[in-house]
Amino acid sequence: MSKETHLVQGAVELCENLAGCRLAIITNGFTDVQTSRIASSPLSKTFEHIIISEEAGIQKPDKGIFDYAFSKLQITDKAKVLIVGDSLTSDIKGGINYGIDTCWFNPHLKVNNTEIKPKYEVHALTDLMKIVG
Template sequence: MHYELLLFDLDDTLFDFNETEKHALGNTFNSFGLPNGLEQYRDTYRAISSVIWDDLEQGRITLEELKVERFRRLFQEHELELDAHRFGELYIENLGHESHLIEGVEEMFASLENYRLAILTNGFTLAQYARIAGSPLRNTFEAIIASEQTGFKKPQPEIFEYTFDTLGITDRSKVLMIGDSLTSDIQGGINAGIDTCWFNPEGKENRTSITPTYEIRSWKEFSFGRKMVNN
């Protein structure tokens, strides 16, 4: 492989966000006196959150608005008299305490000593920094770039331009974007004119017109010692 810089998404690419969310959300409900809140409201929350994150990608809402709006809708749906702003702030804080790596991630990075490595995430800056700092990946990345600090988000090309400028990248053919989201990571990489690798552990069918350069089902397949499968 001819790449020099590997850009990684974070959630559901390197970190198991299902576990992260479960613990952070449960702890937040506990703090608000609802020890069964996770079991009672998680399904509704996840449905709302999915819509809200799509709104973020499409530019219909800001990250700061997302932080509160998802809980405002949840509490409205279940007629809960909770402060959505305070809940959202504590939830982000609790996210920062959760670092659950996906299987094979540590071993994969051990084989990438000769590459420049960076994170490109749409998540909240403080939470993402804290999660990486609390994980075995704490000294792995040259840069951690979050949408909150740039004013742009994947799939906008501007966040990639910011990244290229920050890291001094002039040859885009030497950059690979790796992530689990077709609409965010892969479309973003395409918009920026770089190759992409879709991390698809569940073997989801690609029903979009978005075509990644590569597709892998596990981190064992992400090897520069042998050819990955092109799409």
């Protein structure tokens, strides 16, 4: 499992187009599994930091993991941050609770029947380029 790398269509193109932006990953999971997956990915050198819940001792959507990430990245201005995630209950809820803009990556066109309302929603990763501009 830790050796498996499956990139979503458009991931490489998106990261190439966002080369001027600071990119980081915040992931719930185990350090060994996540670092191995990312290291074997063509995007392994793309991210400034990889924040893993096992190392942080806190999982999304808890605000603490965002405090941890912001500290690692030395970010003080929440207005300049966008979290993109496929989970409404961890990524989007966590971002909303932390006071940062959120974008739900929803490639399967799921209906959102929850009270969790992302600021943006995209169905293809390359659609993020329009948002980030």
